[in-house]
Amino acid sequence: MSSHTPNPGNHDTTFLSAMARRVLVGDGAMGTMLQAADLTLDDFAGLEGCNEILNDTRPDVLEQIHRAYFEAGADAVETNTFGCNLSNLGDYDIADRIRELSYKGTAIARGVADEMGPSADGTARFVLGSIGPGTKLPSLGHTTFGVIRDAYFECVAGMLDGGADAVLIETSQDLLQVKAAVVAARAAMDELGRRIPIISHVTVETTGTMLLGSEIGAALAAIEPLGVDMIGLNCATGPAEMSEHLRYLSRHARIPVSVMPNAGLPQLGPNGAEYPLQPDELASALSTFVGEFGLAFVGGCCGTTPEHIRQVAAAVAEATKADRDPAHISETSSLYSAVPFDQDASFLVIGERTNSNGSKAFREAMLAEDYQRCLDIAKEQTRDGAHMLDLNVDYVGRDGAADMTALASRFATSSTLPIMLDSTEPEVIRAGLEALGGRCAVNSVNYEDGDGPESRFSRIMSLVVEHGAAVVALTIDEEGQARTADWKIRVAERLIADITGNWGLAEEDIILDTLTFPISTGQEEVRRDGIETIEAIRRLHEAHPDVHFTLGISNISFGLNPAARQVLNSVFLHECVQAGLDTAIVHASKILPMNKIPDEQRDVALDLVYDRRGAAGTRSEGREDYDPLQKLMELFEGVSAASARESRAQELARLPLFERL
Structure with missing residues (x-):
């Protein structure tokens, strides 16, 4: 197979440039046209139903189809490569021909596009390399991320060659x-030295979600950070059923939006599926979408013909494209739904109990490979009010990557919450990212071993960029963990400049952890640690309002009675939120609202946080020897956390039904 590009003509940014000038029109269905071509089993080389083999056996048929769509007014045609993937061609025992058939299918379309030349207004004719999903879905365990990634590499390499x-x-x-x-696709472009745009079209079923249950918001949250150039919908339904999903994309996507619907919902006829939407009806719907949602690219999917495209092109040429002013949401997502960093009435609660270092119950379940118990702990945190789960499997002597794969792949479909992958090991982070389809946060990067190309910082940041994740950055440098506000800010500014300037992330993709240390030991050198953390958050938040902030809150109270820890954690968290903290790694049910903490306990905890000893203390009663740490320990001597506060569930259970709702 040749690696020569056969007269590619206009390519790379030309497609995006043309689309910026006017709405571009794609082609219609390939399968519908092939079914009408009266092909024989010999045409399929005995591989009945394998449309991609026609790229080798009947290029003339495909040339006719591409030419018909161009003549109808299409600006772009899709290659006959929808099934050039491992699962489809593997079913015919020709998986080794992915790259070859992808190349041939692309070269056929390229030849017709070049033969046709520019359209009447000078717009070039474009070739879009079609990549279908295959029949095996990695989130359901049918295959693995690595296996389908490598097969897609071959497919895209063939398209680039073609x-x-x-x-x-x-x-x-x-x-x-x-x-x-x-x-x-990005790996193939890097290897072959040619960069072309990437378009992502998801399919939303009549249920209102993708097949696996993903809402359109989850799709946007996960896909846009991958760096694709356009997002949209195709297949499954006609335009009527796509309207609200397109409205969402139009309002929130920062990249162009597109659509290629079926010719209505399929109906069962004497010859199988039939599509009822007539060409004028499709043209009316798509021109309305252009005028209402500002779509940049439209075309057809199943059941659409050159006549559909002819009328679509004519209608769209007369439509006035709406101006879009998208309201971007900074967020992460699970496979199912998106979760904004900015919560309306709370900070973003990151559940801490799915952490093998912080939760004995979770660690024991993980070591016993009792994955159902691990999932139960995750679901308990969801019920307790967590918005995201911190998943940490690091444990001495274990294969962290294997543990992460086992747990993350189960969390992917069994938990509705986004995941914060928490590890110091790049390969463990990789395993998590390759198991989770939603947008993750990666916890964490720092400068402990510098920022050179082989440092953990660089290795983890490469994964963050590749998978479109958000990243937690800790204020740790080559000198250690930053203790003073000035030191924390110095490291944080270096991290922000590095992550945005060298790695291309936006400030909103960064979650800064300015670190907190126990102020509960009584040692003089730790007394101001709470103050330094709060001050660092306040100053950094003022300087970088788009950056997010997080803390492992329970570190502040390490070693105290559980009831005292609950109060101190809650008070410290409140003060940090006031300073600009917008996420926190906590056990949600063990955080008390400030108005639920008795005055004396709250005041003493505040005295401890702000190191108000002696007469300066709120509860000092003028005593020069007042020590809020000693006072807090006295207040909670013999008090258990359970007796100090009923559970949130019990509290809710006492409320009348409508108040509870």
């Missing part, structure tokens, strides 16, 4: 499959 102008990852049902295809 002269594609863009890659279209379409009919996607699983966000993890989308991620694998995008990662593969």
Whole structure:
């Protein structure tokens, strides 16, 4: 197979440039046209139903189809490569031909595009490399991320060799499959030295979600940070059922939005599926979408024909494209739903109990490989009010990557919450990212061993960028963990400049952890640690309002009675939130609202946080020897956390039904 690009003509940014000038029109269905071509089993080389083999056996048929769509007014056609993936071609025992058939399918379309030349207004004819989802979904355990990524690499490499102008990852049902295809596409472009745009089209069923249950908000939250150039919908339904999902994308996506619907919902007819939407009806719907949602690219999917595209092109040419002013949301997501960093009435609660270092119950369940118990702990945190889960499997003597794969792959479909992957080991982080289709946060990076190309910082940041994750950055440098506010700020500014300037993330993608240390030991050198942390958050928040902040709150109270810890943690958290903290790694049910803490306990805890000893203390009663640490320990001597506060569930259970809701 040749690696020569056959006269690719206009490519790379040309497709995006043309789309910025006017709405571009894609083609219609490939399968519908092939079914009408009266092909024989010999045409399929005995591989009945394998459309991709026609790239080798009947290029003339495909040329006719591409030409018909161009003549109808399409600006771009999709290659006959939808099934050039491992699961589809593997079913025919020709998986070794992925790259070859991808190349041939792309070269056929490229040849027709070049033959046709520019359209009447001078716009070039474009070739979109079609990548379908295959029949095996990684989030459901049918295959692994690595296996389908490597197969997609071969597919995209063939498209690049064949002269594609863009890659279209379409009919996607699983966000993890989308991620694998995008990662593969970028790797292929890097290896072959040619960069073209990436388009992502997801398929939303009549249920209102993708096949695996993903809401459109979850899809946008997970896909846009991967760096794709356009996002949209195709297949499954007609335009009517896509309207609200397109409205969401139009309002919130910072990249162009597109659509390629079926010709209505399929109906069962004497010859199988039939699509009822007539060309004028599709044209009316798509031109309305352009005028209402500001779509940049439209076309057709199943059941659409050159006549559909002819009328769509004419209608869109007359439409006035709406201006879009998207309201971007800074967020993470699970496979199912997105969770904004900015919560309306709370900080973002990151559940701490799915951490093998911080939770004995979780560690024991993990070591026993009692994964159901691990999932139960995750669900308990969800019920307690967590918005995200901190997943840490690091344990001496264990294969962390294997543990992470086992747990993250189960959390992916059994928990509705996004995951913060918590590890010091790059390969453990990689295992988590390759198991989770939603947008994760990675905890964490720091400068403990510097920032050179082989440092943990660089290795983890490479994964963060590749998978479109958010990142927790700790104020640790080569000298150690920053203790004073000035030191914390100095390291934080270096991290922010590095992550945005050298790694291309936005400030909103950074979650700073300015570190907190126990102020409960009585040692003089730790007395101001709470003050220094709060001051660092306040000053950094003022300087970088888009950056997020987090803390492992319970560190502040290490060693105290559990009831005293609950109060001190709650008071310290409140003060940090007032300073600008917007996320925290906590056990949600063990955080008390300030108005639920007795005055004396709250005042003494505040005295301890702000190191108000002697007469300066709120509860000193003028005593020069007043020590809030000693006073707090006295207040909680013999008091258990259970007796100090009823559980949130018990508290809610006492309320009348409508108040509880």
